[in-house]
Amino acid sequence: MFYEIELDQPLQDDKPHDHCGIFGIFGHPKSSLMTYYGLQALQHRGQEGSGIVTSEYDDAAGKYRFHAHRDFGLVNDVFRSGKIFYELLKGSSAIGHNRYSTTGASNNKVNIQPLTVNYRQGNIAISHNGNLTNFQGIRQRLQDEGTIFQTTSDTEIILHLIARSRQTEQVKQIIDALNQIEGAFSIVILTDDKLIAARDPYGWRPLAVGRVDGAFVVASETCAFDIISAEYLDDVRPGEVLVFDKETLESGQPKSYMLNSTANKPAYCIFEYIYFSRPDSKIFGESVDRVRRKLGKALAREHPVRPVETEKVIVINVPDSSNTATLGFASENEKQGVKTKYEIGLIRSHYIGRTFIQPEQDDRDVKVKMKFNTVKGVLKDKEVVIVDDSIVRGTTSKQLVDLVRDAGPKKIHFRVSSPPIRFPCFYGMDFPKSDELIANKADGDIEKIRERLGVDSIGYLSLEKLLESVPHENQESYCTACFSGEYPTQVETRSKNQNEC
Secondary structure (H helix, E strand, O other), X not given: OOEEEEOOOOOOOOOOOEOOEEEEEEOOOOHHHHHHHHHHHOXXXXXXXXXXXXXXXXXXXXXXXXXXXXEEOOHHHHOOOOHHHHHHOOOOEEEEEEEOOOOOOOOOHHHOXXXXXXXXXXXXXXXXEOOEOOHHHHHHHHHHXXXXXXXXXXXXXXXXXXXXXXXXXXXXXXXXXXXXXXXXXXXXXXXXOOEEEEEOOOOOOOOEEEEEOOEEEEEOOOHHHHOOOOEEEEEOOOOEEEEEOHHHHHHOOOEEEEOOOOOOOOOEEOHHHHHHOOOOXXXXXXXXXXXXXXXXXXXXXXXXXXXOOOOOEEEEEOOOOOHHXXXXXXXXXXXXXXXXXXXXXXXXXXXXXXXXXXXXXXXXXXXXXXXXXXXXXXXOOOEEEEEEOOOOOOHHHHHHXXXXXXXXXXXXXXXXXXXXXXXXXXXXXXXXXXXXXXXXXXXXXXXXXXXXXXXXXXXEOOHHHHHHHOOOOOOOOEEOHHHHOOOOOOOOOOOOOOXXX
16 A cells, blocks of 8 residues: 655755755846846755745836746746746746745745835845744734734735835835844845845844846855855945845945844854855855864764774765765864774665655654665674764654664764754754753763664764854854853743744
């Protein structure tokens, strides 16, 4: 008997998930196509839905028009036809969004961004990466005052705050709205004749600025610039609002404003370096690849693996996010006088979608076997080190260990290039409840985690060594709440779908 299973999340579901990828471009004749390419590069940041909104000046009507296309699925699924770009998404400015929901139901199409409205100052659209921590209070206040919400997303309150602002100038209305919200937000806003990029005062989520063919581009990661051959210029600073308009194209300088804030230092999400961002991106001004190699080296110094039953150890990574940390671990373990060889021991299928045919409903291993397989000749009779970037629930990690065990290694060691995750995130990561985290199930006892995973040894990178490995040249500081429980701000607790209609 066979069953077709619709997955709530991609197959490798024992990982943190980030809240979306955003992209914006101003002053390019092929703005929608450029946005499409940018969203392709940012696909790893969200796979539930995708959308693009453009602004076009209609000469015949003498006014601006917004054009939008958004739907469930990957970027290629949503934008299947070239006609979408050449016949619908016209205009020289655009914003786009790839969605992974952390607030608002994932199965509600109205939550797919960019969100758009028309108000007294014209058209406006928004794409948001992050989570607002005072969302509930503001939403309740607006509802009490008669506001009608169309979505269950926290992003919509920003549009309502803009529309209700008493300021007369549009940019000031946007700044007024952003000064009322708290939490993590990197956003791009499209108006009739402007592109606006903003970042919360703590700078949790990255937001970079670039230029191509005279146009300005903004994106969650610089890998979105590489695909369109854009030059990386700088990051939007924490608490900064940048305005790109016609004058910007002429002067080469966007207008810059700063939000009101009591934040005395940034709180960059350290998981951007550990897991979220692509290794070929530059995040918070630093190469992700460089940082991950340092994490791997620090892990090897703190928890080296010295073989007992074989002459050398085989080091393998869990594809694909731990690739570069694994390279760092292998090279540093070798430096310590241990014969170490990096091998490709796990093969990941890149073609498994959100739906697949499962032979037996109760076969819990089929998900991981559909996604991973072992190179048995590499692992058999070897002392094997599995390097991963993080462990959340531990379910996938346990299944991977069992898969590797079936290949016949002498021993299996597990190394993690981050500390144990023990606390939920309220700033844009979709962690399970605290009691679902393997570190909490084991009461913080690393030996119990080792027993649960069924490995011969386990080692996590300590928080101290993690912080030593990330950049501090420009006085950067980081949010480590998921490891330490020390939250930079007050937060409202809420469930992901609490506001679903």
